[in-house]
Amino acid sequence: MSQQSAAVSQAAQMSASVDMMVDVRGLVKRYHQKKAVDGVSFGVRRGEIFGVLGPNGAGKTTTLEIIEGIRASDEGTVMVSGLDIRKHKRAVQRIIGVQLQTTTLFPELTVRETVQFFGSIYPKALDANDLLRQVALEEKAKAYPQDLSGGQRQRLALALALVNDPQVVFLDEPTAGLDPQSRRMLWDTVLGLRERGKTIIITTHYMDEAQVLCDRIAIMDDGQIIALDTAAGLIGRLGAQATIDCRLDGAVITAEIGELPGVSKVREANKRFVLQTSQMEPTLLALLEYATRRGAALTDLQVRTPTLEDVFLDLTGRELRPEQA
């Protein structure tokens, strides 16, 4: 091996690590012999929104807390912006912002005092009033945390995660239990953060959230990452299966529908037809044309493409959120 090629490979490694804002390798965390995190490795690029999707107890939170320096891992390494979390915890914590799954704050400090207090921890902090305006809490500046609504409390937690103008923001289930409006608002904020060049790592068990927000998604189950890709890439694994659901009134024959292009399966019950197809658009066009030809009235048409829920179901044989409607 020449010195030159060694230098080249080192440079390549360096450029890779500069590109990787967060680099996690072989993370293991045991609780009473059970592995809560079981060999997790992934990299998050600078300026990316990285989602960790999985059911409760999958190890999402533990993984995040190790990266944030709250817990120590039993095995593995974590580098944030090229800094080893074990060796440079404080330095890492100066450039990250964290929103925990649940945030209880000092009940004796007002909203503004809380933001100022957290700001005072860092060498440089954003102005408390500006920050409160950004999360639409300026009117609550003098309120105490326990007097805020759930959504307002989450926004305060978000403000605290941003108080040091961090390079990496960790959001652990930031929209859990929020009303749809608050969720939208948070999504806008997160997308705004990416526009300002922040790297964001977000955990969720809402698939729509992961699909809307995340550039890439790691699906976690039982302490392991079982898939990692863009939302489209993950869904693409299912072979572009789509479901067409409609009602046909008229002289139609189920077998003929089953022979339309792309259709792999068809079921009929009470004039209601459910088609599985691998080529959604050709099937749909053919179906419309068939209905016209047969003089049948086509109503209640629904087309459903697979979601991350279907991906999870496909990977684990279980539903992501069995308890939720």
Next chain:
Amino acid sequence: MATFFSLVRANFLMVIRQRTLIITSLGLAVVSILVFGYLFSNSGATKTQLGVVDADHSSVSAQLVSQLQHNDLFNVSTGSETAGQQALQNGNLDALLIIPAGFGTQLTQGGAHLQVFYNQSNPVREDATRLAVSAIVDGINRAATHQPGPVTLDEQGVMVASKNLRTIDYVTPGMIGLLLMWANLSVAIQLVFWREEGITKRLAATPLAPIAMISGQILARLLLSLAQEVVVIGLAIWLFNVQIYGNWGLLALVIVLGALTMLAIGFAVAGFFKKSQAANAGIILVTFPMMFLGGSYFPVSQISGVLGGIIHALPLYYLNDALRQVVNNGAGWAAIQTSVLVLLAWIVASMLVTWRVFRWQ
């Protein structure tokens, strides 16, 4: 520096906005001062009835008796020991002082001793009498040390005793001590609450070192304690003319030491609880008996047996003793040395326990 200032500021806001904390510390002390100041305003201001038995019949003992007779603090009656003991039993005397035979000779050679019997029917009065008598002995000793030979009682030394301890005078240092206990032991509840609610976990995600936050809390509680003591002592002086006989600097030092002792114990206690509700109950369980057994309201030094043993292990007992020595007795460093050492021992022991069992997260 700016960080530390804002840490202390935030912690100070946290403690000063806790209504329960303010009520149990400042509120309790102020109400007690008012109650004891007004309710017992007439008691205690009379002269100490002192019986003196001179069994020595020397010039030295005669001089001592004469000094006592000229002291404004005492109403001295002389007589035989049998008569004196009878008067003590009947409650006509507060104390009986016996000058044993050979006292004069022993004093010049060293190793002289006086015998004192106290009337224990009124603890507050008994304590006042004890202070007065010990001041006399103190005076004799000082004179003997500085001028060997025939004893001339040091007037200055006896002057120290020429103060009348009223109930309010006795209770005021007790309230200074009690306030320190309530205001600082409760740090345990705060710490357990932070941990229970995940506040310490949130802080663990920041570059703030736990020790910085803890220091901020300690400093905030010290400030709160000092501010509250200013109110309590100010009220006692303003409303009831309570005299602080000792050095103000020494008093401040004892107050700070007392606060630190209670804080250290609070940290140790916090290591044993997971729920702030349980910690709250635990603290009440400790503070309530100590409130009375620690000698804040009435003297407990003469209680013997198991209870006496318990009392002599309580940090509040030693804190109150040191405070009383400085406030009522005008004592210097020597008189509070033991108490200070015991409090320091409590701090060290508590820190060891804290180090073993306390977890920040």
